[in-house]
Amino acid sequence: MIRAAALALAMTAGAAQAVCRQALILGLDISGSVDGAEYNLQLHGLASALTSPAVKEMALAAPEVPVHLLVFEWSGVSLQRVLVDWTPLTSEAAIDRIANTLLSTRRISRKGATAIGRAMDYAEYQFRQGPDCWTRTLDLSGDGKNNDGNFPELVRQQPRFNNITINGLVIGSDVSRGRDERQMELMELSAYYRRRVIHGPGAFIEVALGFADYARAMERKLLRELEGLVVGQLD
Secondary structure, eight states: OHHHHHHHHHTSTTGGGOSEEEEEEEEEEOSTTSOHHHHHHHHHHHHHHHTSHHHHHHHTSOTTSOEEEEEEEEOSTTOEEEEEEEEEOOSHHHHHHHHHHHHTOOOOOSOOOOOHHHHHHHHHHHHHHSOOEEEEEEEEEESSOOOSSSOHHHHTTSGGGTTEEEEEEEEOOOTTSOHHHHHHHHHHHHHHHHHHTOBSTTOOEEEESSGGGHHHHHHHHHHHHHHHHHHHHHO
16 A cells, blocks of 8 residues: 555656655764763664664655665764765665664764754755755754754754754663653653754654664654655645
């Protein structure tokens, strides 16, 4: 049913004007608050989410007009690194190769601030270097508020972000903290992302209770984004 809907979408007027149906950038937080174990949980969680049967089915619904994916990591103003350059998701093998790249990635920095606005700028530059797609979506994962560089709420207001949707994946505190304290911090960070980070029609946040919950949260977010694209365009 998903593939039938996507193929119908590919046949609509204007489909030939784009080489893909969605340009999707995933930005991973590697600021100083993220330790080595949490860094690996993030990479392994993303690999797990991308290779889940449900995400694969949704992503590969119309390989004729594929989703194109880029993954980068970010922390302070001066630190951003592409882990997976623009790749069309045209087969399960292509998705598996991305997952293997993530699983073999090694961290190059163990410190840094949290520059969400700079991460937005970096992603916007990557969109301009990437394929021409019907939609452009930026996913920013993070466990803290902006404390370096331009404020994200000012960056997203610039006209160059008019056609970019920004969603967020908020990551809660370590499980060693008290339950009430963790819940309050998570609620506060979620409110921050809603007010200052996410952007565009239908933008939303997903919540991971901690880095160990990252895979589940990322899968839910990817499914919502990919499904929303097909249904929204058909509507």
